[in-house]
Each structure stands twice: as C-alpha cells, then as structure tokens.
Amino acid sequence: MNLRRFPATREVSIAVLAFLYIPVVVLTAYSFNANRTATVWTHASFDWYARILTNPSIQAATWNSIVLATAASIAATGIALMAALATRRAFPGRSTTESVLNLPLILPEIVVAVATLLLFVSLGISLGLGAMILAHTAFCIPFAYLPIRARLDGLSGSYEEAAQDLYANRFRTFRRVTMPLLWPGVMAGFTLAFVTSLDDFLTSFFLSGPGTTTLPVYIFSAIRAGITPEINAISTVMLLISILLVSLSFFLGRLRR
C-alpha cells in the first residue's frame, strides 16, 4: 500500500486538468472554423488568421502591446535585479522591504488601476503609452524580482569570495562571476514580467486613453461588440504566446545551478 496515494485524488486531478484545458482547446478549435456563425462547424480554415494579420486596428494594438511589454519588462527587470542584489543578505527591515516590493501582487488590480488613473489625471500626466509603461513597470517589479531572488538564494557565495581572493574588484566580480550565474534567473524574471505586461487588461483599460489600445483592450471591446471568429483567432494567438513564454521561463528557472 502506498501511503501517498489517496482514493479518488487521481480521478479528481484528471477532471481538474480537463476543466483547465478544455476551454482552451474549444477556443482554439473554433478559431479554425471556417463558418462565421461559429456554432456550426463547416471545415477547417486559416481564414481568420489571415484576416487578423491584415486588420489595421489589430496591427496597431499588437504594436502597442509589444512596445509596452518590452519597455515595462526591461525597466522592471533592471530595477528588480538591483533590488534583489540589495536584499540578498539579511539587514534590519528586509522583510518590510520585501513586503513593499510585493505589494502589487496582493492589491486588487482594479483598485490600483483606478488610483493610478486618478493620480495621472490630477497631475496632468496625459494618458496613453507613456502612462501605461510607468504603471506596468510598477506591477511587473515583483514578477521579475521573485525569480531573480530565488536564483540568488540558491547561489553559494563562495564563487564570489574566490574571485575576490584572486583580486577581482567588486565590479569585476559582479560582471564575471555573479551575473553569469544569475543570468537564467534574470531571463526567467524578464519573461514573466513580459508575459504579465502583455496579458494585462485592467491597468491598460483605464490608462490607455483615446487612440492607444493594447491587444487585450482591443479584445475586450471586440467581445463587447459581439463574438466573432476573429476574436477566437487573436485570442488563440495570445494564449499560444503566453504558453510558450511561460514554459521557457519555467525551464530557465530550472537550469542547472
């Protein structure tokens, strides 16, 4: 008798996996359906994918999303890397500092989004890409920080000590020893920050202003206007990108230390 096996847990787990993945499969299947009414299956086709490629509003929204996610995740990763190096060793106030850094994870996003809108409007900061990059950088920081910290915690300090014993100065030690060892963590953090920003809807929804839609904001307004096969296709693309990037980050995080 295996003590770790409990009755019915296997069956429930399989049902939960089905619950998690069937909607994704259904959505993907419908995106290949040639019929516009979407409930009737005629035959497979790539028509809707061809159509989203030539839709100018989707192109503009995609471009905005890419610029936003790239800028916000690079900024957040840089800032988070510095913070992770600073909190590597214990100091008084470390746990408070970490709580502040992780604030965006626990606060309800809609509250932070409308509060940021309030701040920007009252300071006269115009809404749009710049405003979104600022706000996205703030909430991406913990997503970049946590994998970098996890990697740092797993690093033994002896390599750095050895480098310093061999007369490498602090900067050289960091560049030639710490950074190469830390690199997978930094990349994992960057990827997660990028995915988080790319997939964000609420913050962008309130801060996008007229004329600068991102892809999720475009999808939301399109759904509100009615279900179309184009939405299925663009949603499937977004899912696929997230799945690929998250798997990448997962494997980066598990790279040999």
Added chain:
Amino acid sequence: MTSSATVRRGLLLLPALAIILLLIGLPLGLMGWVSLLQKGGSSGVDWSAPPSIGNYLRLVWEEDFDGTMILNPTYLVIFLRSVAQAAVTTFLCLCLGLPVALWMAGLSKTGRNVMLLLITIPFWTNLLVRNYAWLIILREDGWTARAVNAVWPFGPVQLLYNDVAVAIGLTYSFLPFMILPLYSVFEKFDWRLIEAAHDLGATRRRALKRVVLPLVMPGIVAGSLLVFIPCLGAFVTPALLGGGKTAMLGNVIQAQFGSARNWPFGAAVSVVLLAIMLVVMTAMALWRNRRAAA
C-alpha cells in the same frame, strides 16, 4: 565598511521602492483623500469641496425627496454578492485543489514537474481570453446549452449571464492560486507521520483528518486568501459571464470611473474593497501568530 554597504544597499533599492511608493502607494493615498470629496470639475473631482464621509454614507443610504435618509439596498446587495461569490469560489477551489495537490505530491519528480507546469500555465495566460473561452462554451446557441437543455426537465435554461456562470469563471480563473500553495505544503510533508498513524491503528480517513489536515492548514489558509482577495475585486469575469443583475464591486468601480463618472464615489467603493482585504489579511496574520505561539 558597514556604512558603505548600507549606502550601496540604499542606492540599489531606491529605484524599486521609489517606483512602487510613487505609482502604487501615492495613488492609493490620493484615492483615500478623493473618496472624501465630491464629483465636479473637468477632471471629475471637485478639489475645493470640504471633505466629508458623504460618499461612504451613499453606499448604504440615499436621500429621499423630503430630505430624510432611507436605506438604499443597491450597493449592499452588490457588496454581499461579491463576498458570497468570493466565498463560494474559495470553497470550490479548495474542494478541487486539495485532491489535486495531494495527488501531485505523490508523483515522481518528473510527474510533479509536468503537473506543476500544467497548473502554472493557466495562471500566466490571459485572464480575459480564458474567461472569453467560457463565454463561447456557455453561450445561448452553443452545444453545451443545447446538451443541457436536452436533459433539463424544467424548460429552457440559460447558462450564461447568471451567478453560476460567474462562479464557474472565477473558479476557473483562480484555481491555480489554490493548488500551488497547497502543493508546496504537501511537497514538504513528512509522510512517515501517516505511516505512524496507520501503525497506531488509524484508518486512511482518520489519518487524513487528524494528521494531514492540521499540518497543511497554513497552505489552506494561504491558498484561500490568494483566491478570496482577487475574487473580491474581480471585474473581467462578472463583466463577461455575468449579466446586469450579477454585478460585483469591481464592476461598480469601473462604472464610476467610466460611464457614471463619479470618481469620488468610485474611490469610496475602492477604499471599502481595500478595507475588507485588510481585515481578512489581519485576521490571517493574527491566526498565524496564535498558531506560532501555541
């Protein structure tokens, strides 16, 4: 040496703390202030209004024609529905998440990693898109609705735009938040304790109840918190899968900052949401302290 290390640490931490305090702390503080003001002006807020708790009173009472205050149940109902939906979702996630986390912990190393990835992927994919997938599944002329109506004896039912659809959507959205903390507890669990329980004559069920459950309580509490709090502030799920009669607090906030354009009132609703969150988190911290002391 010590002071230069402190300075270096401060400089490294400065950008992160500055950004979070300026772009999250400061806006929340401003929102607390605005919740005491009145609407008006071009930006939506009358900055010269004398601060009052009028917006908070409006959540419960409204002024009648003759100036007396009468109870207005509109927001109370939405408030209670949000708490109830969050509680139901947390319970459903717990019922589904416990067996999954338990099963995962008993797998081989590879099996655990594969499951971890499979549970993590939905957590990172677009929330909007995942709720939209349910919109397709549950919609009126879809195959699910037709299948359900074929066997449902009490006349045609609509699967979409009701509280059940919102509960399904919320459970779907936040289930990974429950499974991951539970799994991390089960993974570290000392299984010899169960062996000992069995040696002492406990049945499987009794071992689960008396040995496993008390030890995994921290994971249950952490997971419940991670599900309950985002549920309370949910906007996308009730907006897509709920109808006009199933609004939650998030929808009220969005409406006040959008079409209704009463920012101070929306700010007051947001502050209430934060306050509930704070109460729940404080209760959990107290529970943890008491547990640690015991």
